[in-house]
Amino acid sequence: MTTTPTSTRPAVRRTRGLHASRTRVALLLLVPMLLVLAAVAGYPLLRTIYLSFTDYNILQDPAPKWIGLGNYWFTTPEGVGLGVLQTPEWWQSVWNTVKFTVGSVILETVLGLAFALIINSKIKGRGFLRTAILVPWAIPTVVSAQMWNWMYNDSFGVISQWGQKLGFLHTGESFLSNPDTALAALVAVDVWKTTPFMALLLLAGLQTIPSDMYEAADVDGASPWTQFWRLTLPLLTPALLVALIFRTLDALRVFDMPYIVKGNAPETITMSIYARQQLILNSQFGFGSAISVMIFLIIMVFTAIYVTSLRVKFD
Amino acid sequence: MNSKNPAVRTLTLIVFWLVVLIVLFYVLFPFYWALKTSFTGPAQLSAEALQWFPSNPTWQNFRDVFAGQPFGRNLLNSVVVATGTVLLSLLLSALAAYALGKFRFQGKSVLMYIILAVSVFPQIAVLSGLYTMIKTFSLYNTWGGLILSYMIFTLPFTVWTLTAFVREIPTELEEAAYVDGASPLQTLFQVLLPVMTPALVTTGLLAFINAWNEYLFALTFTSDNTAKTVPVAIGNFSGATIYENPFGQIMAASVIVTIPLIVLVLVFQRNIVSGLTAGAVKG
Numbered sequence: 098m099t100t101t102p103t104s105t106r107p108a109v110r111r112t113r114g115l116h117a118s119r120t121r122v123a124l125l126l127l128v129p130m131l132l133v134l135a136a137v138a139g140y141p142l143l144r145t146i147y148l149s150f151t152d153y154n155i156l157q158d159p160a161p162k163w164i165g166l167g168n169y170w171f172t173t174p175e176g177v178g179l180g181v182l183q184t185p186e187w188w189q190s191v192w193n194t195v196k197f198t199v200g201s202v203i204l205e206t207v208l209g210l211a212f213a214l215i216i217n218s219k220i221k222g223r224g225f226l227r228t229a230i231l232v233p234w235a236i237p238t239v240v241s242a243q244m245w246n247w248m249y250n251d252s253f254g255v256i257s258q259w260g261q262k263l264g265f266l267h268t269g270e271s272f273l274s275n276p277d278t279a280l281a282a283l284v285a286v287d288v289w290k291t292t293p294f295m296a297l298l299l300l301a302g303l304q305t306i307p308s309d310m311y312e313a314a315d316v317d318g319a320s321p322w323t324q325f326w327r328l329t330l331p332l333l334t335p336a337l338l339v340a341l342i343f344r345t346l347d348a349l350r351v352f353d354m355p356y357i358v359k360g361n362a363p364e365t366i367t368m369s370i371y372a373r374q375q376l377i378l379n380s381q382f383g384f385g386s387a388i389s390v391m392i393f394l395i396i397m398v399f400t401a402i403y404v405t406s407l408r409v410k411f412d
Numbered sequence: 413m414n415s416k417n418p419a420v421r422t423l424t425l426i427v428f429w430l431v432v433l434i435v436l437f438y439v440l441f442p443f444y445w446a447l448k449t450s451f452t453g454p455a456q457l458s459a460e461a462l463q464w465f466p467s468n469p470t471w472q473n474f475r476d477v478f479a480g481q482p483f484g485r486n487l488l489n490s491v492v493v494a495t496g497t498v499l500l501s502l503l504l505s506a507l508a509a510y511a512l513g514k515f516r517f518q519g520k521s522v523l524m525y526i527i528l529a530v531s532v533f534p535q536i537a538v539l540s541g542l543y544t545m546i547k548t549f550s551l552y553n554t555w556g557g558l559i560l561s562y563m564i565f566t567l568p569f570t571v572w573t574l575t576a577f578v579r580e581i582p583t584e585l586e587e588a589a590y591v592d593g594a595s596p597l598q599t600l601f602q603v604l605l606p607v608m609t610p611a612l613v614t615t616g617l618l619a620f621i622n623a624w625n626e627y628l629f630a631l632t633f634t635s636d637n638t639a640k641t642v643p644v645a646i647g648n649f650s651g652a653t654i655y656e657n658p659f660g661q662i663m664a665a666s667v668i669v670t671i672p673l674i675v676l677v678l679v680f681q682r683n684i685v686s687g688l689t690a691g692a693v694k695g
Contacts (some may be wrong), residue, residue: 138533
């Protein structure tokens with residue numbers, strides 16, 4: 098406390114001084130965290146945006162050269178479109194990512210809800226079940242990608258074997274090698290890996306519903322089916338929305354699993370994989386940065402919708 | 413399941429347990445298959461790839477992973493990088509969470525929005541900016557470069573979760589310390605942190621798992637085994653010849669990095685569930 102109460106209204110002065118010094122302390126406590134965030138998020142983001150307006154090839158150019166919006170939209174005199182938004186590969190990666198996101202998020206939500214309802218019911222061994230469900234979640238993504246890579250292997254993969262026995266696949270074929278089913282095969286891996294996370298979030302939501310509401314419903318003679326639609330689902334909606342949006346954002350930026358399983362294959366390339374391919378493998382820092390900025394904008398639009406529609410508030 | 417008819421009740425129960433068994437199989441089978449493959453020697457792999465049990469279980473793959481590959485070095489890199497990331501994140505976020513959880517000041521909600529925004533940053537959006545920065549500061553292919561870049565996803569998460577915990581600590585505790593003349597830092601480290609220990613363990617563990625599993629930055633910011641972490645190593649494991657993928661070894665390496673995580677998860681199961689949901693639902 099720096100101020101001494103000399104005024105005629107000492108109490109007011111004192112709280113004001115207290116408030117000012119508390120604010121100073123708060124700022125000092127925040128500075129280290131803010132500096133690091135600025136260094137790893139703020140500055141690199143601005144630099145990426147800047148590079149997206151330049152014709153920078155990290156191997157050939159000494160310094161970035163400003164070319165305005167050329168990386169986004171540029172048509173040569175011969176009529177060839179070179180900008181990201183004119184590139185079929187970009188739109189292919191967007192389309193793949195959208196299909197991947199819609200497929201995996203819907204399946205994960207339905208299955209996750211089913212898992213959560215099972216664990217939440219009063220059965221023996223539900224502790225064990227909940228633990229078992231955590232196993233895929235705890236396995237690193239890279240590891241789960243390799244495990245499924247092995248199970249999908251065309252000659253020795255157990256899933257390919259089952260597919261061939263059941264007649265879904267020809268001999269020596271796998272769900273991954275077939276371009277028509279490759280993306281669906283990746284969705285299956287993501288569903289396996291992430292449904293448990295979904296189930297845990299929904300389980301937390303289920304456990305906030307007071308049990309006496311179900312008792313009342315029982316007394317009124319409501320069937321389990323009616324109870325689910327009229328009671329469980331409406332009360333679970335907030336938790337469900339949060340989980341849905343988290344999963345959607347994760348799926349939109351997916352990189353590691355599809356990259357390890359299928360590399361840069363056109364039928365499964367996602368937005369993030371395409372961006373890294375241009376940035377690092379082709380050293381096209383300007384063009385690649387423009388792709389990154391597009392991905393950033395897409396994610397931020399989703400986040401803005403999420404924050405406003407759920408009316409997220411902080412005090 | 414409240415039907416009066418015993419036959420219907422038994423039937424419902426059977427169907428229910430069938431569903432439970434299917435779920436269990438679905439969740440655990442890939443892990444079992446990896447475990448089984450890791451104990452199948454390279455010579456038997458092609459013959460026994462589809463059998464349910466290895467006929468000659470062997471440690472061969474586990475020995476090969478360490479003898480033929482620099483996997484020990486990769487493990488060391490991962491341990492150092494993940495631990496460093498967690499310690500640094502926890503320190504920075506403990507300070508920040510104290511300010512955000514217990515102090516009132518202008519612009520706090522704007523700050524919370526910014527932190528939330530960073531936590532949904534697609535890593536790819538900062539990749540080129542970070543890459544040039546890391547090259548400039550000679551952090552390429554070093555532990556420090558990875559630790560620094562991992563802050564982008566661990567820090568918003570730890571700040572967010574710890575702030576939620578700090579808010580729930582009774583204010584009387586802090587006031588008492590203040591009356592006794594403790595400085596803010598003394599209050600934080602001697603009064604609040606001991607109360608926060610469970611939160612720190614939970615948050616640190618989740619941050620550790622995320623850092624341990626990170627792939628994109630580790631792949632992009634390392635060039636050889638000086639700093640290459642386990643996920644990168646497992647991601648592009650190569651065999652003695654280019655014609656075969658050494659799946660026995662890949663599965664052995666996978667099991668090695670997964671077992672510690674599963675043990676951690678089993679031990680801290682309850683904390684993890686509460687930590688995940690605290691971070692997520694509050695978000």
